[in-house]
Amino acid sequence: MKLKKGTIIDKKIVDTAVKEQNIDDLGKATIREIVTIVNSIEARSGEQFIRMEMGVPGLSAPQIGVDAEVEALKKGLASAYPPLDGAKIFKREASRFAKAFIDIDLPEECFVPTVGTMQASFALFMAVSNLSPTKDTILFIDPGFPVQKQQLKVLGIKYQTFDIFDCRGDKLKEKLESYLINENICAIVYSNPNNPTWICLRPNELETIGKLCDKYDAIAIEDLAYFGMDFRQDISTPFQPPYQATVAKYTNNYALLISSSKVFSYAGQRLGTLCISHRLFSTYFESLKIRFGVGNFGPVIVGRLLYSLSSGASHSAQYAVAAMYKAACDGKYNFIEELREYGIKAKLMKELFLRYGFYIVYDKDIDEQIADGFYFTIGYPGLSEGELLQKLLYFGISGLGLRNTGSRIQGVRACVSQTKLSRFTELEKRLAMFEQSF
Incomplete structure (x- = not known):
C-alpha cells in the first residue's frame, strides 16, 4: 500500500x-x-x-442509577449475596418496564439479572442446545455481534449463519425455512436494531420468525442491546404505543436480552436483564432433566447455569437498574x-x-x-x-x-x-x- x-x-x-x-x-x-x-x-x-x-x-451514567446504587451500598448490600434469581425490586421493575415499553405481560419470575447480556446469551446457548438430541445447531441472522459466535466456539456448539441483506420482507420466510426444514436448528439469534448494519426488522419479519419458531420448535433469542434506538419511532412514552418491536408478539418460544450498557449507559456494572417467555420458562424438557438434573427451562437457566457461572449478578447494580426502570415507567426519566x-x-x-x-x-x-x-x-x-x-x-x-x-x-x-x-x-x-x- x-x-x-x-x-x-x-x-x-x-x-x-x-x-x-x-x-x-x-x-x-x-x-x-x-x-x-x-x-x-x-x-x-x-x-x-x-x-x-x-x-x-x-x-454519562444516569444519576438516578448512580444514586440508587450508592444508597444500596450504604445499606450494606456489598456484604450480602444477591438472590440467585434476582432482587425482588429488580424483578418487579423489570416486569413493569417490559409492559411499559414492549407491551408484554410477564410475571416477575421471568426476569433474571445477569452479568451483562453476554452471560445471558452464554447460559441460553447451553440450555437451548440441550433441548433435543437432534437439535444441535444455532442459526444466526447476520450480520451480528461476533462475540456470540465466539461463545459457541468455546462451548463446542454448532452454528450456521446467513446475511439478511438480500432476504428482507417476504424473502425471509423462504431463507429461514431452508435451514429449519433440516430439523437441527434449536434457536434463531438476531439483534434488532441490528449490530452492525442498523437494519430494523419490520413487524411482518418478526411475525415470520415467531411463526417459524412455533412450526419448527425453535427458540427466538432476540438481542435488544439497542433497545428503542430506531429513532424513526418514538417509544419514550410509557404504557402507550408505539412500543419496541419484538418477536414476543408472535410466539411464546422466545428469550429477550435487554442490556443496561447502551440504553442506560451503565456498562461498567455489567448488569443485563434476561427475559424469558412464561410458557418457555415453565416448560419441561426431558433432555434438560437428563443433562442437568432439572427439566424445567427457567430453573435450569437460573439454578444450574447462572448459578454455576457467577452465583448471581451484582447486588447493588440491580438496585441501580431497578431505579432506572422505575423512573422510566413513571415518566420521570426519558432515556430515549x-x-x-x-x-x-x-x-x-x-x-x-x-x-x-x-x-x-x-x-x-x-x-x-x-x-x-x-x-x-x-x-x-x-x-x-x-x-x-x-x-x-x-x-x-x-x-x-x-x-x-x-x-x-x-x-x-x-x-x-x-x-x-x-x-x-x-x-x-x-x-x-x-x-x-x-
Missing part, C-alpha cells in the same frame, strides 16, 4: 503495532485485538484516535431522549465519510435509507476490508471489519459513541487527508 502524501501517524508505528498482534489481515482482527492495536499506537504516537471500533457508551445524540452523530458522521469518497455498505432498510443510530457501515472503492482498516489507522481512525460480524460484504463497522461532536472538525480534516493520500 503506497501513500502519495503524509499521514497523521508514522506508518512504522502502525505497522509495528499490527505486527505485534501477529495479524496478517486486519479484516480478521477481533474487536479486542483492534482495541489493543489502537491503544499501542496512541501510546507510542501521542495521537488521540477517532475511535469507532468498539461499541461502548458515549454518555438522552440516546438521540447517537442518531445526530451518525447522520453527521455519515455525511462526512460520503463527502470524502466513502460509501455506505448497508445503505438500505428494505425500501428506506438506513436509519441513523449507534452504528453504520462504510467501504472505500478499490480497498479490501483489511486494507481499509490499516489505512484508516495511518490517519488516526479505527473501526471493525464486517467479516467479523458474519457479513458477506467487505467493509468496516463504525461506532459513533466515542466521537464527541467537538472532534468532528478534526475527523473531517483526517478524512480529507485520507482521500488525498493515494
Whole structure:
C-alpha cells in the first residue's frame, strides 16, 4: 500500500503495532485485538484516535442509577449475596418496564439479572442446545455481534449463519425455512436494531420468525442491546404505543436480552436483564432433566447455569437498574431522549465519510435509507476490508471489519459513541487527508 502524501501517524508505528498482534489481515482482527492495536499506537504516537471500533457508551451514567446504587451500598448490600434469581425490586421493575415499553405481560419470575447480556446469551446457548438430541445447531441472522459466535466456539456448539441483506420482507420466510426444514436448528439469534448494519426488522419479519419458531420448535433469542434506538419511532412514552418491536408478539418460544450498557449507559456494572417467555420458562424438557438434573427451562437457566457461572449478578447494580426502570415507567426519566445524540452523530458522521469518497455498505432498510443510530457501515472503492482498516489507522481512525460480524460484504463497522461532536472538525480534516493520500 503506497501513500502519495503524509499521514497523521508514522506508518512504522502502525505497522509495528499490527505486527505485534501477529495479524496478517486486519479484516480478521477481533474487536479486542483492534482495541489493543489502537491503544499501542496512541501510546507510542501521542495521537488521540477517532475511535469507532468498539461499541461502548458515549454518555454519562444516569444519576438516578448512580444514586440508587450508592444508597444500596450504604445499606450494606456489598456484604450480602444477591438472590440467585434476582432482587425482588429488580424483578418487579423489570416486569413493569417490559409492559411499559414492549407491551408484554410477564410475571416477575421471568426476569433474571445477569452479568451483562453476554452471560445471558452464554447460559441460553447451553440450555437451548440441550433441548433435543437432534437439535444441535444455532442459526444466526447476520450480520451480528461476533462475540456470540465466539461463545459457541468455546462451548463446542454448532452454528450456521446467513446475511439478511438480500432476504428482507417476504424473502425471509423462504431463507429461514431452508435451514429449519433440516430439523437441527434449536434457536434463531438476531439483534434488532441490528449490530452492525442498523437494519430494523419490520413487524411482518418478526411475525415470520415467531411463526417459524412455533412450526419448527425453535427458540427466538432476540438481542435488544439497542433497545428503542430506531429513532424513526418514538417509544419514550410509557404504557402507550408505539412500543419496541419484538418477536414476543408472535410466539411464546422466545428469550429477550435487554442490556443496561447502551440504553442506560451503565456498562461498567455489567448488569443485563434476561427475559424469558412464561410458557418457555415453565416448560419441561426431558433432555434438560437428563443433562442437568432439572427439566424445567427457567430453573435450569437460573439454578444450574447462572448459578454455576457467577452465583448471581451484582447486588447493588440491580438496585441501580431497578431505579432506572422505575423512573422510566413513571415518566420521570426519558432515556430515549438522552440516546438521540447517537442518531445526530451518525447522520453527521455519515455525511462526512460520503463527502470524502466513502460509501455506505448497508445503505438500505428494505425500501428506506438506513436509519441513523449507534452504528453504520462504510467501504472505500478499490480497498479490501483489511486494507481499509490499516489505512484508516495511518490517519488516526479505527473501526471493525464486517467479516467479523458474519457479513458477506467487505467493509468496516463504525461506532459513533466515542466521537464527541467537538472532534468532528478534526475527523473531517483526517478524512480529507485520507482521500488525498493515494
